[in-house]
Amino acid sequence: MTAPNAKTRLLNAALTQVRRAGYDATTVDELCQLAGVTKGAFFHHFRSKEDLAVAAAAYWSEVTGALFASAPYHDYEDPLDQFIAYIDFRAALLDGRSLAEATCLLGTMVQETYESSPDIRDACFAGIAGHAGTIATIIAAAKSRHAPQASWTADSLALHTQAVIQGAFILAKAGNDMELARSSILHLRRYVELLFHHAKED
């Protein structure tokens, strides 16, 4: 295994530092120091901090996409079981991690940049919506099997799962307590169970 190159080290440094301190508080100098690269190397790979942030959003989706692709929730036969297991997997990802390690680069960056940088905003949305799309596929299969008449859409429910998780992170950060995030994710799980339970009754 070769050591990551300068570009990858800078992207990893951005994932760490932006989740810890936010986008605006993170400086190019800090990122270079964390990555162990020169400022010349930074500007060889990225035109600006904004350019790095856009690349970091795509890199985040690549890294977390691989994590989700190999996660155990895919192993269930019933897509509803897959969806519930996905929610449990999101809760399990909080275990043993600090807030900076457990929370989302995209939700953090977009909070600061949605007005100042359409490029970063769009990169964040591409990542969130792209991941939600993989969950929407599972939800659509679960809906088709268990709740074909329900009025909600798989796309909307998939985006809602991401909203709950992003909001759960904010509560956990504010209260400095990961339990607040776990608790909201458990409410999300209960919502999904009730939605499908209710559909079966109709």
Next chain:
Amino acid sequence: MTAPNAKTRLLNAALTQVRRAGYDATTVDELCQLAGVTKGAFFHHFRSKEDLAVAAAAYWSEVTGALFASAPYHDYEDPLDQFIAYIDFRAALLDGRSLAEATCLLGTMVQETYESSPDIRDACFAGIAGHAGTIATIIAAAKSRHAPQASWTADSLALHTQAVIQGAFILAKAGNDMELARSSILHLRRYVELLFHHAKED
């Protein structure tokens, strides 16, 4: 009606500018310019930008607290109707407002400052938890009347409502589309209806 004093103008400027650009990107110079006050006046009222942020969090709770206290959801007799009407009121607050105007100072500030400033973080949590407490009182009354045996707690559900709303704001900012926030708040409404509907069945 007298014009607001310099301190209040600075607090209002912070509410506007931090929700637009984030805490770290907001400078004391910008706030002074927006408020029409000198830098000397700023430092007469606040020791630092951090000191202003802590005061702005308290001011935010004061302003929004007055809004919620006079909101129509209190007019319902049944506390479950009050709770549902509160959720509808949160959705109605999105109408005709820009993202910067509709979203939450506290959720924005804490995202950047939870590690760097325990004072700002705690001020944000005090505001979020304080507001959640007013909703928990309504939920507790609704639970007592309609779902006394339910396993969830009013406090936990009240905090979850805030998590959903905070996460809904993030989705709306990322997608540059207020509908994403409305959609998540509608899922929250459906969750509450199902929770109480389910409790009545048991």
